[in-house]
Every structure is written in C-alpha cells, then in structure tokens.
Amino acid sequence: MKDAELLQVQRVIGNNVVMAQRGTSGKEYVLLGKGIGFAVKGSGTIEANDPRIEKRFKLEDREQWSQYESLMEDFDPKVMHISDKIIQYISASLPGKLNDKIYLALPSHIQFTVYRLRNGMDIINPFLQETKLSFPKEFEIASKAAEMISEAFDVHVPDDEIGFLTYHVYSAVSNVPVGQLVKASNIVNHLLELIQQEKIVNFKQGSMSHVRLMLHLRYSLERIMQDTKVDNPFVNHIRIEYKEEYSLAKRLGKVMEEQIGKPVPEEEICYIAMHLYRLYRTTN
Known part of the structure; x- marks a missing residue:
C-alpha cells in the first residue's frame, strides 16, 4: 500500500x-x-x-469474523495487550509464520475466559489428557500464556483452560481451525472407546502404544479434513495379514466418515489396521 x-x-x-x-x-x-x-x-x-x-x-x-464480532464490541485494551505479548511469545517459540486469525481468535477467547473465571464459572476440558499428550510443546507454551493471563488479570487459570489455550497455539502454527481441533479430539475419544469395547482392552494412559494410536488417529483425521493424501505401500499386505484388525479399521473409518462428512481413503484405513495390530499385541 x-x-x-x-x-x-x-x-x-x-x-x-x-x-x-x-x-x-x-x-x-x-x-x-x-x-x-x-x-x-x-x-x-x-x-x-x-x-x-x-x-x-x-x-x-466473514462467517468466522461474525463469531468474534460480539465479543469484541467491548474489547478490553488490557486483553489486547496481553494477547499481543502471548502471540509474540508463540512466534518466538515456534517456527513459521503465524496464522493472522489468531489476532482475533486469541483475544476473544481470553476475554471470555477472564469473564468466566471472575464470575466463578467452571471450565471443564474433557480432552485435557489427550491434548497434553498430543501437543506437549504447545501445552508448555500455553502454560506460559496462562501465567501471563493470571498475572495480568489476577485470576487463577486452571489446567483445563490451559488445554483450550493449547488449541489456539497449535492452530496458529498449523492453520488448523480451533473448532476442527475440538471436533477431532471428540472423534478420537469416541474411536478409542470403540476400540476398547471391541477387544475389551484397557489402555494404560500415556503408554507408548496408547499414545502412538491416539496420535495416529488425530493426524489421520487432520489429513482427511484437509484433503491431504498419504501413501501406504503396505495396503495389500495389511489386508491379507491383518484381516481382523483391517475389519475393525474399516468400521472405524465408517464412523470417521459419518462424523466429518468425507470418505476415508484405503491408505488411512490400512495404517489404522497396522496400529491396531501393534496395540493388541502389546496390551494382551
């Protein structure tokens, strides 16, 4: 200009x-x-x-802007200041250019969070443990952001809220919308429940097999949502050798398809089957 x-x-x-x-x-x-x-x-x-x-x-x-507009009608300058400090910290801590939408998404989120905390409203995050395991670096940055918010507004920011802040940190560098991250977390939890019911398996929270499967399901969902293709040279081998796991993976793929409204590629199905095969042999 x-x-x-x-x-x-x-x-x-x-x-x-x-x-x-x-x-x-x-x-x-x-x-x-x-x-x-x-x-x-x-x-x-x-x-x-x-x-x-x-x-x-x-x-x-414009649709996304309308989601923030009402919250920013009475935008607190202090919120803008602390948001800018947090965004600078995110930028210095993670590589790559930040998505511009964080300049609206983060302050509107912080403003609402401070309102809830000051008014004694509970913040409950059903995806906290999964978020910690999926995005450890981003959770660490979000924890620092929570300290800044606590100091600036004299409120205690609980771990559940740090989990939600983590989504904003990850979204800023990955360009995956926060709403999509929340939806993916919900679907992953549902899929893990189905897997446990199918084989009567109890996951050991934080175990290598549990984390590996959880991360794969999340990244698989993100790829499908963003129409990112993945190559799997073992498709035919997995279909033949892992028939039971492949059958379950197909059913899980059907659930994913119903939830996100997009077909699940065969390559993704077979990768899920491969992780199921590994899971059942490390938990039995």
Whole structure:
C-alpha cells in the first residue's frame, strides 16, 4: 500500500477494532490498535500507514469474523495487550509464520475466559489428557500464556483452560481451525472407546502404544479434513495379514466418515489396521 492511501472505514466495532476497505481493490481489512476505533469515529477514513494501526489483516472469512464480532464490541485494551505479548511469545517459540486469525481468535477467547473465571464459572476440558499428550510443546507454551493471563488479570487459570489455550497455539502454527481441533479430539475419544469395547482392552494412559494410536488417529483425521493424501505401500499386505484388525479399521473409518462428512481413503484405513495390530499385541 502507498503511504498516502486512505482506507474507507466501514464499521467501528469497538474502541480498538475497525473494519475498513481499500478503495482501489475493494479488499476488506480488520484493523486493530489501541483507541483506533475512537479516533476514526465520524472521519470515515484512516491512512493506511497510521501509526495507531498495530495489526492489519485481510477479512477473508466473514462467517468466522461474525463469531468474534460480539465479543469484541467491548474489547478490553488490557486483553489486547496481553494477547499481543502471548502471540509474540508463540512466534518466538515456534517456527513459521503465524496464522493472522489468531489476532482475533486469541483475544476473544481470553476475554471470555477472564469473564468466566471472575464470575466463578467452571471450565471443564474433557480432552485435557489427550491434548497434553498430543501437543506437549504447545501445552508448555500455553502454560506460559496462562501465567501471563493470571498475572495480568489476577485470576487463577486452571489446567483445563490451559488445554483450550493449547488449541489456539497449535492452530496458529498449523492453520488448523480451533473448532476442527475440538471436533477431532471428540472423534478420537469416541474411536478409542470403540476400540476398547471391541477387544475389551484397557489402555494404560500415556503408554507408548496408547499414545502412538491416539496420535495416529488425530493426524489421520487432520489429513482427511484437509484433503491431504498419504501413501501406504503396505495396503495389500495389511489386508491379507491383518484381516481382523483391517475389519475393525474399516468400521472405524465408517464412523470417521459419518462424523466429518468425507470418505476415508484405503491408505488411512490400512495404517489404522497396522496400529491396531501393534496395540493388541502389546496390551494382551
């Protein structure tokens, strides 16, 4: 953008959040900055290089924006400040460019979390143990983020909430939406229950076989959701040699397909069968 270019303000969401449009291209942007909404009220425009703009990114997903909009109407500047510190910490701790959506997703999540904690509302995370095992590095970063939130707002952030913060950390670097991560966790837990019922197997939480299977199911779901193909050169061998496990894997694949609305490739089915074969021989 040229320095002198003006952005047309479409809507002031709050004192710190503005929706604006670039006149030459018609592209829409979300602008974040302390007091920026108050400053542009009534003016109708803002310079593209205005120093009050702390964050700017394209508004490509209106449906997702609508999920955050109501929470950001009364956006607390303190939330914005601590969110920015956490995002900087995530960026310094993990490689790769962060997904811009974290600049909306994280502060809106923190604002709601602080509200719940201050009002004595319980935060229950049924996926906490699975999250710790699946994303250990991200959980460690989320724990540091929880310390920042606790110090800034004088609240105690429980482990259950750290688990939810972990999703935001992982989503920022993997580009997998938080909602998709939650859905995948729910499906994985359901699949693990079916596997235990099928063979009357009790998983030892945190055991190598349990973690390996759990991670494979999660990553398999992510690949299917994102239409990422995987090669499996052992398909024919697995079908013949692991017939019982292959049959169960097919049924699990059917459950996955029903839950996510996408077909489960044969390559994924056979990898699941291979992990089942290994699991049953280490737990019996």
